[in-house]
Amino acid sequence: MDSTSRLRRRDRTLAAYAEELAATGRQKEIRANALLTSLRRVEDQRTAMLRAIRNPEWEVPHHFHMTSLEHFRGNTQAHLMDIAIALSGKLHVCAVARSARLANQRLFPSSKNPRRTR
Numbered sequence: 001m002d003s004t005s006r007l008r009r010r011d012r013t014l015a016a017y018a019e020e021l022a023a024t025g026r027q028k029e030i031r032a033n034a035l036l037t038s039l040r041r042v043e044d045q046r047t048a049m050l051r052a053i054r055n056p057e058w059e060v061p062h063h064f065h066m067t068s069l070e071h072f073r074g075n076t077q078a079h080l081m082d083i084a085i086a087l088s089g090k091l092h093v094c095a096v097a098r099s100a101r102l103a104n105q106r107l108f109p110s111s112k113n114p115r116r117t118r
Contacts (some may be wrong), residue, residue: 064090068097 050070053063071077084090
């Protein structure tokens with residue numbers, strides 16, 4: 001077998017490999033764009049809910065839930081844990097919020113310093 005035929009075979013193999021890598025890259029980009037769109041939608045919903053809460057009332061469930069999430073994201077709320085202990089079922093909400101934040105930190109280590117949104 002001469003060197004020209006070996007080079008042609010090698011060229012075809014490398015071209016097929018490059019094509020496969022390009023297809024994989026396109027699939028990854030499509031998946032990343034879908035995840036980014038979903039993440040932006042969730043973040044927009046979260047900020048819209050926070051803007052809608054003018055005077056938090058601890059008896060309104062979503063007020064306390066959003067405040068707990070924000071507290072553990074770094075936007076600390078004064079006396080949140082005292083309120084959670086005093087009101088029935090609110091300590092569990094705080095535990096879930098903290099657990100969600102810790103899980104998020106394990107998944108995305110660079111997000112340990114949250115942005116201030118308020």
